[in-house]
Amino acid sequence: MVTGSEDKRRTKCRQDSLVEDDSNGGTLDGNGPLKKGPWTSAEDAILVDYVNKHGEGNWNAVQKHSGLSRCGKSCRLRWANHLRPDLKKGAFTSEEERQIIELHAKIGNKWARMAAELPGRTDNEIKNYWNTRIKRLQRAGLPIYPPEVCLQVFNGIHEIHNMGTVQTGEIADPNLIQQDHFEIPEVQFKNLERNRGVFPYSTSLVDIPAGTILKQNADATPSCPLMFPTIHPSKRLRDSETFFPVVDGSVNCGLPAFSQLDFAYETISEPIGLSAPYDSGFNTYEQPPLDVLPGSHALLNGSLPSSSSSVPLSGAMKLELPSLQFLETRQDSWVTPASPLASLESVDTLIHSPPTEPRRSEYLSPRSNGLLEAVLYESQTLKNLKRCSSQQASDALETPGDVADACATRWEMHTDPISPLSHSAASVFSEYTPITGSSPDEPGCVAKPETANQVSTPGFEDKMDMMRPDVLLGSCWSLGNGCFSEQVTGTETVEAEALACEDTSN
DNA sequence: AATTCAACCAACCGCCGCTAC
DNA sequence: AGTAGCGGCGGTTGGTTGAAT
Numbered sequence: 001m002v003t004g005s006e007d008k009r010r011t012k013c014r015q016d017s018l019v020e021d022d023s024n025g026g027t028l029d030g031n032g033p034l035k036k037g038p039w040t041s042a043e044d045a046i047l048v049d050y051v052n053k054h055g056e057g058n059w060n061a062v063q064k065h066s067g068l069s070r071c072g073k074s075c076r077l078r079w080a081n082h083l084r085p086d087l088k089k090g091a092f093t094s095e096e097e098r099q100i101i102e103l104h105a106k107i108g109n110k111w112a113r114m115a116a117e118l119p120g121r122t123d124n125e126i127k128n129y130w131n132t133r134i135k136r137l138q139r140a141g142l143p144i145y146p147p148e149v150c151l152q153v154f155n156g157i158h159e160i161h162n163m164g165t166v167q168t169g170e171i172a173d174p175n176l177i178q179q180d181h182f183e184i185p186e187v188q189f190k191n192l193e194r195n196r197g198v199f200p201y202s203t204s205l206v207d208i209p210a211g212t213i214l215k216q217n218a219d220a221t222p223s224c225p226l227m228f229p230t231i232h233p234s235k236r237l238r239d240s241e242t243f244f245p246v247v248d249g250s251v252n253c254g255l256p257a258f259s260q261l262d263f264a265y266e267t268i269s270e271p272i273g274l275s276a277p278y279d280s281g282f283n284t285y286e287q288p289p290l291d292v293l294p295g296s297h298a299l300l301n302g303s304l305p306s307s308s309s310s311v312p313l314s315g316a317m318k319l320e321l322p323s324l325q326f327l328e329t330r331q332d333s334w335v336t337p338a339s340p341l342a343s344l345e346s347v348d349t350l351i352h353s354p355p356t357e358p359r360r361s362e363y364l365s366p367r368s369n370g371l372l373e374a375v376l377y378e379s380q381t382l383k384n385l386k387r388c389s390s391q392q393a394s395d396a397l398e399t400p401g402d403v404a405d406a407c408a409t410r411w412e413m414h415t416d417p418i419s420p421l422s423h424s425a426a427s428v429f430s431e432y433t434p435i436t437g438s439s440p441d442e443p444g445c446v447a448k449p450e451t452a453n454q455v456s457t458p459g460f461e462d463k464m465d466m467m468r469p470d471v472l473l474g475s476c477w478s479l480g481n482g483c484f485s486e487q488v489t490g491t492e493t494v495e496a497e498a499l500a501c502e503d504t505s506n
Numbered sequence: 507a508a509t510t511c512a513a514c515c516a517a518c519c520g521c522c523g524c525t526a527c
Numbered sequence: 528a529g530t531a532g533c534g535g536c537g538g539t540t541g542g543t544t545g546a547a548t
Contacts, residue, residue: 036517036518037517037518037542038516038517038542039517057533057534058533058534059533059534060532060533060534072533073518073533073535074517074518076534076535077516077518078517080535081516082516109537109538110536110537111536111537112535112536112537113536123535123536123537124515124516124517124537125515127537127538128514128515128516129514131538131539132512132513132514132515135512136512136513139512
Protein backbone atom coordinates (compact mmCIF):
# COMPACT_ATOMS: atom_id res chain seq x y z
CA MET A 1 0.00 0.00 0.00
CA VAL A 2 1.41 3.28 -1.03
CA THR A 3 0.68 6.18 1.16
CA GLY A 4 0.34 9.65 -0.11
CA SER A 5 3.60 10.67 1.36
CA GLU A 6 5.30 7.69 -0.10
CA ASP A 7 3.89 8.46 -3.45
CA LYS A 8 4.98 12.01 -3.11
CA ARG A 9 8.35 10.89 -2.08
CA ARG A 10 8.67 8.64 -5.04
CA THR A 11 7.74 11.46 -7.28
CA LYS A 12 10.28 13.62 -5.63
CA CYS A 13 12.95 11.04 -5.83
CA ARG A 14 12.20 10.55 -9.42
CA GLN A 15 12.58 14.21 -10.00
CA ASP A 16 15.67 14.53 -7.94
CA SER A 17 17.35 11.64 -9.56
CA LEU A 18 16.02 11.76 -12.98
CA VAL A 19 19.42 11.16 -14.37
CA GLU A 20 19.42 7.96 -12.55
CA ASP A 21 16.35 6.85 -14.37
CA ASP A 22 17.79 7.94 -17.62
CA SER A 23 20.94 6.07 -17.08
CA ASN A 24 19.57 3.06 -15.44
CA GLY A 25 16.43 2.74 -17.34
CA GLY A 26 17.04 4.72 -20.47
CA THR A 27 20.59 4.20 -21.27
CA LEU A 28 20.98 1.39 -18.90
CA ASP A 29 24.67 1.71 -18.67
CA GLY A 30 24.88 -1.18 -16.34
CA ASN A 31 25.50 0.82 -13.27
CA GLY A 32 22.37 -0.48 -11.71
CA PRO A 33 20.36 1.42 -9.22
CA LEU A 34 21.85 4.47 -7.68
CA LYS A 35 23.88 3.74 -4.69
CA LYS A 36 23.20 5.22 -1.32
CA GLY A 37 25.08 5.35 1.88
CA PRO A 38 28.68 6.07 2.62
CA TRP A 39 31.00 6.82 -0.19
CA THR A 40 33.93 4.63 -0.91
CA SER A 41 37.34 5.93 -1.73
CA ALA A 42 36.93 4.60 -5.22
CA GLU A 43 33.80 6.62 -5.69
CA ASP A 44 35.52 9.63 -4.31
CA ALA A 45 38.31 9.19 -6.77
CA ILE A 46 35.90 8.95 -9.62
CA LEU A 47 34.09 12.04 -8.56
CA VAL A 48 37.25 14.03 -8.01
CA ASP A 49 38.50 13.00 -11.37
CA TYR A 50 35.31 13.99 -12.98
CA VAL A 51 35.20 17.38 -11.35
CA ASN A 52 38.80 18.02 -12.24
CA LYS A 53 37.99 17.37 -15.82
CA HIS A 54 34.63 18.97 -16.14
CA GLY A 55 34.43 21.30 -13.26
CA GLU A 56 31.71 21.66 -10.71
CA GLY A 57 28.11 21.73 -11.63
CA ASN A 58 25.95 19.69 -13.88
CA TRP A 59 25.97 17.05 -11.21
CA ASN A 60 23.41 14.89 -12.80
CA ALA A 61 25.78 14.41 -15.64
CA VAL A 62 28.36 12.90 -13.37
CA GLN A 63 26.71 9.59 -13.37
CA LYS A 64 26.36 9.58 -17.11
CA HIS A 65 29.90 10.47 -17.82
CA SER A 66 31.73 8.83 -15.00
CA GLY A 67 29.72 5.76 -14.41
CA LEU A 68 29.30 6.68 -10.83
CA SER A 69 26.15 5.18 -9.41
CA ARG A 70 25.28 8.23 -7.45
CA CYS A 71 22.63 10.78 -8.05
CA GLY A 72 23.63 14.30 -8.85
CA LYS A 73 22.61 15.52 -5.50
CA SER A 74 24.72 13.00 -3.75
CA CYS A 75 27.68 13.89 -5.90
CA ARG A 76 27.28 17.55 -5.25
CA LEU A 77 27.01 16.95 -1.55
CA ARG A 78 29.98 14.71 -1.45
CA TRP A 79 32.06 17.15 -3.37
CA ALA A 80 30.98 20.15 -1.43
CA ASN A 81 31.30 18.59 1.96
CA HIS A 82 34.27 16.32 1.60
CA LEU A 83 36.16 16.42 -1.63
CA ARG A 84 36.53 20.08 -2.31
CA PRO A 85 40.18 20.92 -2.18
CA ASP A 86 39.65 24.09 -0.24
CA LEU A 87 37.97 22.39 2.63
CA LYS A 88 39.39 23.00 6.00
CA LYS A 89 39.59 19.88 8.03
CA GLY A 90 39.61 19.51 11.74
CA ALA A 91 37.72 20.97 14.57
CA PHE A 92 36.48 24.49 14.58
CA THR A 93 38.84 26.99 16.00
CA SER A 94 37.82 29.31 18.73
CA GLU A 95 37.57 32.09 16.27
CA GLU A 96 35.39 30.03 14.01
CA GLU A 97 33.18 29.10 16.90
CA ARG A 98 32.83 32.69 17.84
CA GLN A 99 31.96 33.54 14.29
CA ILE A 100 29.37 30.85 14.15
CA ILE A 101 27.70 32.05 17.27
CA GLU A 102 27.66 35.59 16.13
CA LEU A 103 26.43 34.69 12.73
CA HIS A 104 23.75 32.51 14.10
CA ALA A 105 22.66 35.28 16.38
CA LYS A 106 22.37 37.50 13.40
CA ILE A 107 21.04 35.36 10.65
CA GLY A 108 19.77 32.26 12.30
CA ASN A 109 19.89 28.88 10.67
CA LYS A 110 21.35 30.11 7.46
CA TRP A 111 24.02 27.52 7.30
CA ALA A 112 25.04 28.15 3.79
CA ARG A 113 25.39 31.81 4.44
CA MET A 114 27.36 31.11 7.50
CA ALA A 115 29.56 28.76 5.58
CA ALA A 116 30.23 31.53 3.15
CA GLU A 117 31.61 33.53 6.01
CA LEU A 118 33.82 30.71 7.10
CA PRO A 119 36.16 29.75 4.32
CA GLY A 120 36.79 26.08 4.13
CA ARG A 121 33.81 25.17 6.19
CA THR A 122 30.65 23.64 4.92
CA ASP A 123 27.12 24.37 5.81
CA ASN A 124 26.66 20.81 6.92
CA GLU A 125 29.61 21.06 9.17
CA ILE A 126 28.38 24.23 10.75
CA LYS A 127 24.93 22.88 11.06
CA ASN A 128 26.11 19.76 12.80
CA TYR A 129 28.26 21.75 15.07
CA TRP A 130 25.48 24.06 15.98
CA ASN A 131 22.98 21.34 16.56
CA THR A 132 25.37 19.50 18.77
CA ARG A 133 26.13 22.62 20.65
CA ILE A 134 22.51 23.40 21.10
CA LYS A 135 21.87 20.01 22.51
CA ARG A 136 24.72 20.34 24.88
CA LEU A 137 23.69 23.74 26.09
CA GLN A 138 20.14 22.69 26.32
CA ARG A 139 21.00 19.79 28.43
CA ALA A 140 23.04 22.02 30.64
CA GLY A 141 20.23 24.49 30.86
CA LEU A 142 22.28 27.25 29.41
CA PRO A 143 21.48 29.87 26.87
CA ILE A 144 22.91 29.44 23.49
CA TYR A 145 24.38 32.84 23.13
CA PRO A 146 27.09 34.28 25.27
CA PRO A 147 26.62 37.73 26.71
CA GLU A 148 28.87 39.44 24.27
CA VAL A 149 26.84 38.31 21.37
CA CYS A 150 23.67 39.25 23.11
CA LEU A 151 24.91 42.69 23.72
CA GLN A 152 26.23 43.08 20.27
CA VAL A 153 23.04 42.02 18.67
CA PHE A 154 20.98 43.96 21.06
CA ASN A 155 22.87 47.11 20.37
CA GLY A 156 22.36 46.51 16.75
CA ILE A 157 18.67 46.31 17.22
CA HIS A 158 18.59 49.41 19.25
CA GLU A 159 20.41 51.22 16.58
CA ILE A 160 17.84 50.12 14.15
CA HIS A 161 15.01 51.19 16.33
CA ASN A 162 16.62 54.45 17.06
CA MET A 163 16.65 55.03 13.40
CA GLY A 164 12.98 54.37 13.36
CA THR A 165 13.23 51.40 11.17
CA VAL A 166 13.28 47.78 11.63
CA GLN A 167 15.08 45.53 9.39
CA THR A 168 12.88 42.81 8.23
CA GLY A 169 13.14 39.95 5.95
CA GLU A 170 16.19 38.48 4.52
CA ILE A 171 19.45 40.16 4.71
CA ALA A 172 20.10 40.50 1.10
CA ASP A 173 23.52 41.91 1.42
CA PRO A 174 25.84 39.83 3.48
CA ASN A 175 27.48 42.99 4.58
CA LEU A 176 24.37 43.88 6.38
CA ILE A 177 25.10 41.12 8.71
CA GLN A 178 27.93 43.09 9.99
CA GLN A 179 25.65 45.94 10.59
CA ASP A 180 23.60 44.03 12.97
CA HIS A 181 20.35 44.00 11.21
CA PHE A 182 18.08 41.59 12.79
CA GLU A 183 14.78 40.10 12.30
CA ILE A 184 13.79 39.92 15.87
CA PRO A 185 11.89 42.41 17.79
CA GLU A 186 13.62 44.24 20.46
CA VAL A 187 11.22 43.01 23.02
CA GLN A 188 12.71 39.63 22.71
CA PHE A 189 15.73 40.93 24.38
CA LYS A 190 14.03 42.23 27.35
CA ASN A 191 11.87 39.58 28.70
CA LEU A 192 13.04 37.03 31.08
CA GLU A 193 16.58 37.97 31.29
CA ARG A 194 15.92 41.31 32.68
CA ASN A 195 13.44 40.04 35.11
CA ARG A 196 15.72 37.32 36.11
CA GLY A 197 18.42 39.69 36.83
CA VAL A 198 16.29 42.11 38.74
CA PHE A 199 13.69 40.23 40.62
CA PRO A 200 14.61 38.01 43.41
CA TYR A 201 11.50 36.04 42.85
CA SER A 202 11.90 35.77 39.18
CA THR A 203 13.74 32.58 39.49
CA SER A 204 10.60 30.91 40.47
CA LEU A 205 9.76 31.00 36.88
CA VAL A 206 12.42 28.59 36.10
CA ASP A 207 11.65 26.65 39.14
CA ILE A 208 8.57 25.47 37.51
CA PRO A 209 8.96 21.80 36.94
CA ALA A 210 10.93 21.11 33.91
CA GLY A 211 8.94 20.22 30.93
CA THR A 212 6.02 22.39 31.68
CA ILE A 213 4.82 24.74 29.17
CA LEU A 214 6.17 27.55 31.14
CA LYS A 215 9.54 26.09 31.09
CA GLN A 216 9.27 25.62 27.44
CA ASN A 217 8.56 29.18 27.00
CA ALA A 218 11.17 30.27 29.33
CA ASP A 219 13.46 28.20 27.32
CA ALA A 220 12.20 29.59 24.17
CA THR A 221 12.92 32.98 25.41
CA PRO A 222 16.50 33.41 24.87
CA SER A 223 17.61 34.40 28.24
CA CYS A 224 19.94 36.24 26.16
CA PRO A 225 17.38 36.85 23.59
CA LEU A 226 18.85 37.50 20.33
CA MET A 227 16.81 36.63 17.46
CA PHE A 228 14.96 33.85 16.00
CA PRO A 229 16.42 32.14 13.14
CA THR A 230 14.78 32.84 9.96
CA ILE A 231 12.29 30.26 9.12
CA HIS A 232 11.15 29.70 5.72
CA PRO A 233 7.66 31.05 5.41
CA SER A 234 6.38 27.79 4.21
CA LYS A 235 7.67 26.15 7.29
CA ARG A 236 6.67 28.63 9.84
CA LEU A 237 3.19 27.57 10.24
CA ARG A 238 4.25 24.03 10.42
CA ASP A 239 6.80 24.90 12.99
CA SER A 240 4.43 26.85 15.04
CA GLU A 241 2.14 23.94 15.05
CA THR A 242 4.69 21.77 16.57
CA PHE A 243 6.30 24.20 18.79
CA PHE A 244 4.21 23.32 21.69
CA PRO A 245 4.17 19.65 21.66
CA VAL A 246 3.05 17.61 24.48
CA VAL A 247 5.41 18.31 27.23
CA ASP A 248 5.94 15.66 29.74
CA GLY A 249 3.01 13.98 28.29
CA SER A 250 0.64 16.39 29.82
CA VAL A 251 0.96 19.81 28.47
CA ASN A 252 0.15 20.85 25.05
CA CYS A 253 -1.14 24.27 24.85
CA GLY A 254 -1.00 24.27 21.15
CA LEU A 255 0.38 27.69 21.34
CA PRO A 256 3.31 29.07 19.60
CA ALA A 257 6.21 29.92 21.66
CA PHE A 258 6.26 33.25 23.37
CA SER A 259 2.71 33.03 24.31
CA GLN A 260 3.70 32.82 27.87
CA LEU A 261 7.23 33.79 27.91
CA ASP A 262 6.21 37.15 26.81
CA PHE A 263 4.72 37.71 30.14
CA ALA A 264 8.07 38.45 31.38
CA TYR A 265 7.32 41.79 30.01
CA GLU A 266 9.80 44.29 30.85
CA THR A 267 9.31 46.63 33.65
CA ILE A 268 12.58 48.29 34.08
CA SER A 269 13.92 51.08 32.09
CA GLU A 270 17.39 50.37 33.05
CA PRO A 271 19.77 49.27 30.40
CA ILE A 272 19.18 45.76 29.63
CA GLY A 273 21.40 43.48 31.48
CA LEU A 274 22.31 41.11 28.85
CA SER A 275 24.28 39.16 31.21
CA ALA A 276 23.00 35.89 30.19
CA PRO A 277 24.37 32.69 31.32
CA TYR A 278 26.37 31.10 28.71
CA ASP A 279 28.15 28.04 27.86
CA SER A 280 30.91 28.19 30.31
CA GLY A 281 32.56 25.44 28.51
CA PHE A 282 32.81 27.45 25.47
CA ASN A 283 36.33 28.49 25.26
CA THR A 284 35.66 31.59 23.34
CA TYR A 285 33.93 33.17 26.24
CA GLU A 286 35.90 32.98 29.31
CA GLN A 287 34.31 35.49 31.54
CA PRO A 288 31.95 34.17 34.09
CA PRO A 289 28.31 34.61 33.63
CA LEU A 290 27.09 37.85 34.95
CA ASP A 291 23.78 36.57 35.86
CA VAL A 292 23.61 32.92 35.85
CA LEU A 293 20.33 31.75 37.03
CA PRO A 294 19.45 28.30 37.89
CA GLY A 295 17.23 26.81 35.36
CA SER A 296 18.02 29.23 32.71
CA HIS A 297 17.89 27.74 29.34
CA ALA A 298 19.15 27.90 25.94
CA LEU A 299 17.14 29.39 23.27
CA LEU A 300 15.62 26.21 22.28
CA ASN A 301 14.66 23.77 24.65
CA GLY A 302 12.69 20.96 24.72
CA SER A 303 13.37 19.80 21.71
CA LEU A 304 13.62 22.55 20.01
CA PRO A 305 12.72 22.31 19.22
CA SER A 306 12.04 23.38 17.30
CA SER A 307 11.84 25.22 17.53
CA SER A 308 11.74 26.43 16.27
CA SER A 309 12.48 25.45 16.63
CA SER A 310 11.36 23.57 14.91
CA VAL A 311 12.25 21.05 17.07
CA PRO A 312 9.57 19.36 18.74
CA LEU A 313 10.02 20.72 22.11
CA SER A 314 10.13 17.44 23.72
CA GLY A 315 12.49 15.54 21.63
CA ALA A 316 13.80 16.75 18.49
CA MET A 317 15.46 19.98 18.88
CA LYS A 318 13.96 22.59 16.87
CA LEU A 319 16.52 25.15 16.30
CA GLU A 320 14.14 27.62 14.98
CA LEU A 321 11.89 29.59 17.11
CA PRO A 322 8.46 29.91 15.86
CA SER A 323 6.33 32.78 15.24
CA LEU A 324 6.24 36.02 17.00
CA GLN A 325 2.58 36.08 16.83
CA PHE A 326 1.91 35.74 20.45
CA LEU A 327 4.73 37.85 21.26
CA GLU A 328 3.06 40.54 19.47
CA THR A 329 -0.49 39.87 20.27
CA ARG A 330 0.16 39.33 23.87
CA GLN A 331 3.08 41.33 24.67
CA ASP A 332 2.00 44.32 22.86
CA SER A 333 -0.67 44.48 25.39
CA TRP A 334 2.02 45.92 27.48
CA VAL A 335 3.61 47.93 24.86
CA THR A 336 2.64 51.34 23.92
CA PRO A 337 1.13 51.79 20.55
CA ALA A 338 4.22 53.59 19.59
CA SER A 339 6.28 50.64 20.45
CA PRO A 340 8.63 49.48 17.81
CA LEU A 341 6.95 46.21 18.12
CA ALA A 342 4.22 47.45 15.94
CA SER A 343 6.56 47.84 13.11
CA LEU A 344 7.66 44.35 13.59
CA GLU A 345 4.53 43.11 12.10
CA SER A 346 6.37 42.97 8.93
CA VAL A 347 8.88 40.66 10.35
CA ASP A 348 6.80 37.81 9.36
CA THR A 349 3.29 38.39 8.46
CA LEU A 350 2.72 34.76 8.05
CA ILE A 351 3.22 34.04 11.62
CA HIS A 352 1.07 36.66 13.05
CA SER A 353 -1.76 35.26 14.84
CA PRO A 354 -4.93 36.62 13.59
CA PRO A 355 -7.64 36.75 16.11
CA THR A 356 -6.01 37.44 19.35
CA GLU A 357 -7.79 40.23 21.02
CA PRO A 358 -5.95 43.10 19.50
CA ARG A 359 -8.01 45.41 21.52
CA ARG A 360 -5.98 44.70 24.52
CA SER A 361 -3.18 46.64 23.10
CA GLU A 362 -5.30 49.64 23.61
CA TYR A 363 -4.56 49.54 27.24
CA LEU A 364 -1.42 51.25 27.91
CA SER A 365 0.97 49.68 30.19
CA PRO A 366 2.05 51.72 33.11
CA ARG A 367 5.35 50.10 32.61
CA SER A 368 5.79 51.59 29.31
CA ASN A 369 4.22 54.94 29.66
CA GLY A 370 6.33 56.77 32.05
CA LEU A 371 6.22 57.75 35.64
CA LEU A 372 2.86 59.43 35.62
CA GLU A 373 1.10 56.41 34.35
CA ALA A 374 3.06 54.36 36.75
CA VAL A 375 1.91 56.43 39.64
CA LEU A 376 -1.63 56.28 38.46
CA TYR A 377 -1.33 52.62 38.09
CA GLU A 378 0.02 52.22 41.53
CA SER A 379 -2.74 54.33 42.89
CA GLN A 380 -5.26 52.28 41.08
CA THR A 381 -3.61 49.19 42.26
CA LEU A 382 -3.87 50.27 45.84
CA LYS A 383 -7.47 51.07 45.30
CA ASN A 384 -8.13 47.69 43.89
CA LEU A 385 -6.19 46.17 46.62
CA LYS A 386 -8.42 47.68 49.20
CA ARG A 387 -11.43 46.52 47.35
CA CYS A 388 -9.91 43.15 47.11
CA SER A 389 -9.39 43.02 50.81
CA SER A 390 -12.95 43.78 51.55
CA GLN A 391 -14.11 41.27 49.03
CA GLN A 392 -11.88 38.60 50.20
CA ALA A 393 -12.74 39.19 53.78
CA SER A 394 -16.13 37.90 52.96
CA ASP A 395 -14.86 35.11 50.89
CA ALA A 396 -15.59 31.89 52.65
CA LEU A 397 -12.71 30.24 50.96
CA GLU A 398 -10.25 32.26 52.82
CA THR A 399 -9.81 33.15 56.36
CA PRO A 400 -9.35 36.76 57.26
CA GLY A 401 -5.83 35.99 58.08
CA ASP A 402 -5.28 34.59 54.67
CA VAL A 403 -6.67 37.65 53.13
CA ALA A 404 -4.51 39.85 55.17
CA ASP A 405 -1.48 37.84 54.33
CA ALA A 406 -2.32 37.69 50.74
CA CYS A 407 -2.92 41.33 50.44
CA ALA A 408 0.07 42.15 52.52
CA THR A 409 2.07 40.08 50.19
CA ARG A 410 0.57 41.81 47.26
CA TRP A 411 1.38 45.12 48.70
CA GLU A 412 4.85 44.08 49.38
CA MET A 413 5.25 43.04 45.87
CA HIS A 414 3.83 46.22 44.66
CA THR A 415 6.00 48.32 46.76
CA ASP A 416 8.99 46.43 45.78
CA PRO A 417 11.60 49.13 45.76
CA ILE A 418 13.33 47.44 43.00
CA SER A 419 10.48 47.27 40.67
CA PRO A 420 7.40 48.86 42.04
CA LEU A 421 5.71 48.65 38.77
CA SER A 422 6.67 45.35 37.63
CA HIS A 423 5.47 41.89 37.42
CA SER A 424 8.10 39.42 36.94
CA ALA A 425 7.33 36.53 34.78
CA ALA A 426 7.81 34.42 37.78
CA SER A 427 5.31 36.33 39.75
CA VAL A 428 2.91 36.08 36.95
CA PHE A 429 3.23 32.41 36.80
CA SER A 430 3.18 32.01 40.49
CA GLU A 431 -0.11 33.71 40.53
CA TYR A 432 -1.45 30.73 38.88
CA THR A 433 -0.25 28.35 41.34
CA PRO A 434 -3.44 26.59 42.13
CA ILE A 435 -2.57 26.15 45.73
CA THR A 436 -3.98 29.30 47.14
CA GLY A 437 -4.99 31.33 44.23
CA SER A 438 -3.48 34.34 45.80
CA SER A 439 -1.33 36.43 43.69
CA PRO A 440 1.77 37.65 45.31
CA ASP A 441 2.04 40.69 43.22
CA GLU A 442 -1.36 40.97 41.92
CA PRO A 443 -2.49 44.51 42.02
CA GLY A 444 -6.16 44.13 41.98
CA CYS A 445 -6.93 40.57 42.77
CA VAL A 446 -9.09 40.50 39.75
CA ALA A 447 -7.57 37.64 38.00
CA LYS A 448 -8.00 35.45 40.92
CA PRO A 449 -10.52 32.91 39.87
CA GLU A 450 -12.45 33.05 43.09
CA THR A 451 -12.82 36.72 42.82
CA ALA A 452 -13.17 37.01 39.16
CA ASN A 453 -16.88 37.10 39.26
CA GLN A 454 -16.73 39.96 41.59
CA VAL A 455 -15.37 42.16 38.95
CA SER A 456 -18.53 43.21 37.38
CA THR A 457 -18.17 46.87 36.93
CA PRO A 458 -16.64 47.77 33.66
CA GLY A 459 -14.42 50.67 33.70
CA PHE A 460 -11.01 51.88 34.17
CA GLU A 461 -10.25 49.64 37.03
CA ASP A 462 -11.16 46.67 35.05
CA LYS A 463 -9.15 47.83 32.20
CA MET A 464 -6.27 48.09 34.44
CA ASP A 465 -6.97 44.66 35.64
CA MET A 466 -7.07 43.37 32.20
CA MET A 467 -3.73 44.79 31.61
CA ARG A 468 -2.42 42.58 34.22
CA PRO A 469 -0.31 39.81 32.95
CA ASP A 470 -2.14 37.16 34.79
CA VAL A 471 -5.27 38.10 33.00
CA LEU A 472 -3.54 38.07 29.73
CA LEU A 473 -1.78 34.96 30.63
CA GLY A 474 -4.99 33.35 31.56
CA SER A 475 -6.52 34.24 28.30
CA CYS A 476 -3.49 32.95 26.60
CA TRP A 477 -3.66 29.73 28.43
CA SER A 478 -7.26 29.46 27.72
CA LEU A 479 -6.32 29.11 24.13
CA GLY A 480 -4.50 25.99 24.92
CA ASN A 481 -5.71 22.51 24.77
CA GLY A 482 -7.00 22.40 28.21
CA CYS A 483 -3.71 22.73 29.80
CA PHE A 484 -3.73 24.66 33.00
CA SER A 485 -7.36 23.96 33.05
CA GLU A 486 -7.65 24.89 36.62
CA GLN A 487 -6.31 28.27 36.03
CA VAL A 488 -8.10 28.71 32.85
CA THR A 489 -11.34 28.04 34.52
CA GLY A 490 -10.81 31.08 36.57
CA THR A 491 -9.23 33.19 34.00
CA GLU A 492 -11.74 32.54 31.37
CA THR A 493 -14.21 34.24 33.55
CA VAL A 494 -11.90 37.11 33.94
CA GLU A 495 -11.22 37.24 30.31
CA ALA A 496 -14.85 37.15 29.42
CA GLU A 497 -15.47 39.95 31.74
CA ALA A 498 -12.47 41.75 30.53
CA LEU A 499 -13.75 41.55 27.04
CA ALA A 500 -17.10 42.64 28.24
CA CYS A 501 -15.46 45.60 29.83
CA GLU A 502 -13.68 46.35 26.66
CA ASP A 503 -16.88 46.18 24.75
CA THR A 504 -18.55 48.39 27.22
CA SER A 505 -15.81 50.88 27.19
CA ASN A 506 -15.74 50.84 23.47
C1' DA B 507 33.44 -6.95 29.69
C1' DA B 508 28.95 -5.31 28.64
C1' DT B 509 25.82 -1.68 28.36
C1' DT B 510 24.27 2.96 27.92
C1' DC B 511 24.44 7.40 26.31
C1' DA B 512 26.07 11.48 24.26
C1' DA B 513 28.67 13.51 20.65
C1' DC B 514 29.92 13.60 16.18
C1' DC B 515 29.50 12.92 11.44
C1' DA B 516 27.78 11.69 6.90
C1' DA B 517 24.18 11.29 4.13
C1' DC B 518 19.48 11.57 2.73
C1' DC B 519 15.06 13.89 2.13
C1' DG B 520 11.93 17.42 0.96
C1' DC B 521 11.21 21.87 -0.42
C1' DC B 522 12.18 26.02 -2.90
C1' DG B 523 13.92 29.25 -6.34
C1' DC B 524 15.90 29.84 -10.65
C1' DT B 525 16.27 28.91 -15.37
C1' DA B 526 15.64 26.96 -19.79
C1' DC B 527 12.43 25.29 -22.87
C1' DA C 528 2.45 31.20 -19.09
C1' DG C 529 3.36 26.75 -17.74
C1' DT C 530 6.42 23.00 -16.89
C1' DA C 531 10.44 20.34 -15.98
C1' DG C 532 15.06 20.07 -14.52
C1' DC C 533 18.63 21.51 -11.70
C1' DG C 534 21.07 23.25 -7.87
C1' DG C 535 20.90 24.78 -3.33
C1' DC C 536 19.37 24.88 1.33
C1' DG C 537 17.80 23.38 5.71
C1' DG C 538 15.94 19.63 8.48
C1' DT C 539 16.33 15.12 9.80
C1' DT C 540 18.02 10.52 10.29
C1' DG C 541 21.11 6.87 11.00
C1' DG C 542 25.66 5.09 11.88
C1' DT C 543 29.97 5.31 14.40
C1' DT C 544 32.82 6.29 18.20
C1' DG C 545 34.22 7.07 22.72
C1' DA C 546 33.37 7.96 27.50
C1' DA C 547 30.85 6.77 31.53
C1' DT C 548 28.59 3.45 34.36
